[in-house]
Every structure is written in structure tokens, then in C-alpha cells.
Amino acid sequence: MEKRARITLNRTVKISNRSERPYKEKNSMNNAIQYLREFHFGTVVFRLVLAMFSSGIIGYGRTKRAKTAGLRTYMLTGIGAAMSILLALYEYEMMNSLWADTVSSVGLKFDASRFSAAVIGGIGFLAAGSIIGTSHQQVKGLTTATGLFASVCMGIACGAGFYECVIISCVLIMTALNIMQPLERQYKRRCRNITLFVEFEDIENVSVITDMIRSKNAEIQEIEIERVKKEGDAYPCAILNLRLSKEQMSHSDMLSSIAELDSVIAIEELIS
Template identity: 45%
Template sequence: MSNAVSFLREISLWSVVLRLIMALFFGGLIGMERGSRHKAAGFRTYMLVCLGATITMLLGQYQSEMLNMCWAKYANVTGMRTDVTRFSAQVINGIGFLGAGTIIVTGHQAVKGLTTAAALWASACMGLVIGAGYYECVFLGFVLIFFCVRILNPIGTHLIEKSRYMNLYIEFESMDDVRAVATRLREYGIHIYDIDLDHGKQEEFRYPNAVFTMRLNGKQSHAEIIAGLFKLEHIKLIEEV
């Protein structure tokens, strides 16, 4: 057992495959739990961040091994003592500012762009691996990142639709209508955790609105709840956020 673990700690093709798949799996498990609770960072975001961090760590180990083996004689001849990991560290720090620019909070108080930022960061990590010539990690890393971004999108949407946690953005004609919505939700057996109210602004033609954070009893689907609320009078807009 100890020999097998020692082998997997070395930099080899099988070690790279195992580590990247573990990052995908365990990051996805954490993201699945967060997504089921309707948090902003969900299934794919956690996968991509865990995957990018694993790729970066693999790159650091690869560079260290190359400096001590294949590149050792050139470093001794030239007297080079440069820490090559500093360059990748600067890229990781810098890409954070670029990724932050893709994250926005919408007018409905919903956070958007987290998965895009995570994909951007993971792509930057993959670019570092390409630049280092770590080809075994490059191709598998690309496949897994593409898998997260493209293939897993319907799965993430399905998890949100089946979640027992729900956030609804609702616009009314007046703030007096909030009580009618809350009463209807309680009739469905829904537990309301929080109501974030906004009185709106007449000069900006904004209706009064509220974001309801709640937990479903498991009997109704999200679509049925939204359809039931639309039957109330004075409701202008309902969106799940």
C-alpha cells in the first residue's frame, strides 16, 4: 500500500490523471452541495477552481523536478538560481483582477459571471502548463475544463431546478402586496428565511420589489410555485435568481 501511494506522489502520467480526476470529483461534490442550496458559486465553479489549483501545483512540482534533473547542467553552467515558480505566481495573481471584472451583481441582486471567472482562471493555469511544456497535463486539463464548461451546464441547471432552496425576485405595484405573496408562499408550506425589500424609485420607473429566500417542502416544483404566484393581483414580474 505504501509503495502504491509513493508511486502516485511522483510526477508520472498516472499520477497526473489521478490528481486531476480527484480535483474534478471532490470539487464537484462541494459545488453540488452549494448549488443545491442555491448559492452563487455552484457545481461547475467549484470544479474549475479546484481543477485550476491542482494544475498549478502539478506545474510547480514539474518545474522543480526539471530544474533538479533535465535542466540541472545548464543551471550549473550559467549559474542560474532563478525561482521559475515566481513567474507563474504573478500570472495567478494577475488573472484574479481580470476574472473579477467578469463578475457582476445584477439589478435583481443576483451574482453572475462566477463560472466565467473560474473558467478564465483555470485557462490561465493551463496556459502556464503549456508554456512549461508539461504536455501530459495539458491535454487532460483541457478535456476536463471543457467538460466542466460545456457538458456539465445542463446538469447544473437540473440541480438548481430540483433544489429545495429557492430565491425569487418579485416586482409589485406597491409594498402592500408583499404580505399577499408571503401569505401565498406559507400556504404552500414554504419556509421563508429572508425578504430583502426595495421600495423602488418613481423617477427611474422602478417598481417596488423584493427578493424572497426560502426553503421548499419538496412537494412543488419551482415552476408550479412561480405559476401560483402569478395568479395574484398586482404582480409585475417574477424571476428566479
Template identity: 35%
Template sequence: MLSIFDGLREVTLASVMVRLFLAVLCGGLIGLEREYKRRPAGFRTHILICLGAAMTTMTSQYLYLNLHFYTDMTRMGAQVVAGIGFIGAGTIIVTGRQRVKGLTTAAGLWAAAIAGLALGGGFYEGGLCVTVFVLAAELVFSRLEYWLLEKSPEINLYLEYSSRETIDRVLDLCHERGVKALHMEIARHTSGDKHNACAIFTLRLHKKCKIEMLLPVVAAADGVVSVKEL
């Protein structure tokens, strides 16, 4: 443990101010990255969650150490860990193209709450370290994730088409280029004389066939309204 924080382990006015300041700082740093990427929960949301979690831990300590309410000090913190799931779930959405968005933001909110609990409890080293690692995961490791996705042999295509025969044409085009269709899902369709539907394909590419080469070919097929990679 760092000796610089030894005088701030007890619940005093100075330690309370330092803990709340660090909660605002750490929550704000995590939230800035989310705000920059225009995610649902951004700068202020992360600050409020981290700040509230820190205050929860300090309240538990105050009730136990100062008012001598001999209850479980971890009970309030446990409710924060469980309750943050409701806020995190609100940031997760499923788009019309069956894409799940907001998982990283929800996980960041949960991590911000944990950092706040640590800072509120006087575990300054843990709260600061988890903030650094969360930022590393969102800023540095995201580049590695995007690189892996580019190298991944499996892709998902979102296809809008106007006739039933279009699916067969697309599958034939993929077969001609050695692309294997692993899964296909019809997302929606309308009944009547006109058949206007969308489908999601899971395809496995080979080294000589890149997504940039496949998309124009599929888009040019008869009956294809639009095609995009998910």
C-alpha cells in the same frame, strides 16, 4: 509520461512552436464554449491568456537555462497565477436583481492560465489533460448542475410590487400552499406617496408544489408588478 513529447522537453525552436500552438489550441477550445454562451470573456480572451502564460514559463526557462540568470524560475509564473485574478474579477458582475454572474468564466480564465503555464514548461500531458477536464466541467457537468437546480427545494424569487400590502398577500399565498419563506430582502424602495419596491424571497418548496405552479399564483396577486425566478 508520454514518450512522444520526449524530444520537445528542451527549449528549442521546435518545442517553442509546439508549446505556443498547444496554448492557442487549448485556450481556444475553452474559450469557444464561453463564446457560444455569450460570456464576457470568450474565444480570443482565453487564447491570449493561455498564450501569455505559456510564454511566461518559457521566458523563465530561457533566462535560467540559456542566459544563466540564476533566479527563481517559478517567480514569473507565480505572478501570472496571482495577476489573473484582476482579469477574472472583471468578468464577475452583480446584476440589478442581485444575481452574481461570471464566476464560471473567471474560473475558466484562471484554469486557462494554469494550462498555459504547464504547456510553456513542457508539461504537455498536464496542459492537455486540464483542458479536457475544464471542457468536461463546462459542457457535461453543467447539465448535471442544471438538473440539480431543478430538483432543489429552495428557490429565489424576484418580486416587484406597488403597495406595502403586497408582501403580506404573497406570504399568505405561500403559506396556504405549504411553502416556507426562509429569507426576504428589500432590494430598493422609493419614499413618497407611492411605494414601488422590489424584494427577493428565498422559499422552500415541497414535493407537491413546483415553481411552475407557484409563479402564476404569485403573479396574479394584487399589487404584484412582476415576478421571476432567480
């Protein structure tokens, strides 16, 4: 009986030691995160590098797609945003230490949000420069502009030491820019609404094109006619907003049907 009692006692001791390991690991992880939330030289470097790296991941994907704002642009916006909140933290530390006497005598008040608010307001100028209107009445650069805005907000989170937000937002931004793009294009191609840019020989050919579209049971929701210059000559063209029939006629079928007309010089589907 004594031997059995000793064996049982030893087993319980071993189990209790095992249960303490996850607690110690969790404790050390919390201590590491708490250390990174402090404000000193090491955490300043870490936050700036994290802002550059997380923004650079997004910018790399934009560079591969030959977008106006690429790797370096996203990196710089992320670093600049992180610097703004780090400057706010530095000002707070100085106002409560070396500048304390001056602050109390002058009566200054600290507002940490003004730095980040100024950065978010200033990014509007950079984002607006990336939005352009094409000759086909398309607006391009909206995704780039919103991506820069999201990158700036992520940089502010890096500077503030809100690492959980940085990791989650980086994953979500990458998902929205890379994974959702082909799904969005696939949805638009299956959608019954379609926008076409058609270039033809003479203005009288518009009726031929519209008659052919109606023969396919498609609805012409809007039509805009203008002229484009090509090799010194001005050709009439039209931007057509159509709604295809319920028979699920594909976009490619409509494009090929219009392209077969003798009067049509060029045709293109406009996908934003």
C-alpha cells in the same frame, strides 16, 4: 521430423517479430515526447500553438454562451501564461551558457517559479473585472473568472512541456463548463430551495404574497424589500428565499401561483 522442426522454428521467428513492433512503436512515441520536452525553436512554437488552441477550445464555448470573456480572451491568457514559463526556461538556458560568467561574478540565483507565480497573481485583476453584481443582488462572472484562472494554469503547463497535464485538464475543464452546466441547472430546478424576484404595485401587497406562499406549505427563509425604477416610476420589489414543501411542489407551480395574483407586476426565478 526435420520438416516439422523447421516449421516450428519459422513460426517462432514470426511471433518474435510481431512482439517487437509494439515495443518499437512505444519507443518511437517516447522519443517524440522527449523531443517535444526539449527547449528549442520548434518546441517553443509548438507549445505556444498548443496553449492558444487548448485555451481557444474553452473560450469558443464561452463565446457561444455570450459570456464576458470569450474566444480571444482565453486564447490571449493561455498564450501569455505559456510565454511566462518559456521566458523562465530561456533565462535558465542563458544563465548556464552565455550569461554564465556574469552570473557567477554577480552571484545571481535562478528561480523558475517566480514567472508563473506572477502570472497567477496578475490574473486576479482580470478575473475580478469579470465578476459583477446585478440589480437583483446576484453575483455573475464567477465561472468566467475561475475559467480564466484554469486557462492560465493550463498555459503554464503548455509552456513547461507538461503535455499530459494539458490534455487531461482541457478535457476536465470542458466537461465542467459544458456538460455539467445543464446538470447543475436541472438539479437547482429540482431542489426545494428557490430564490424569487417579485415586483408588485404597492408595499402593502407583500403580506398578500407571503400569505399565499405559506398557504402552499412553503417556508420563507429570507425576504429583502427594495425599490426599482421602471419607466420613471419606482415600484417596490422583493427577493424571496423559499424552501418548498416536501410534497415536491415544482418551481414552475410556485411561480405561476404568485404570478396569478393581481398585485404582482413581474416575477422571475434567480438562478446563478
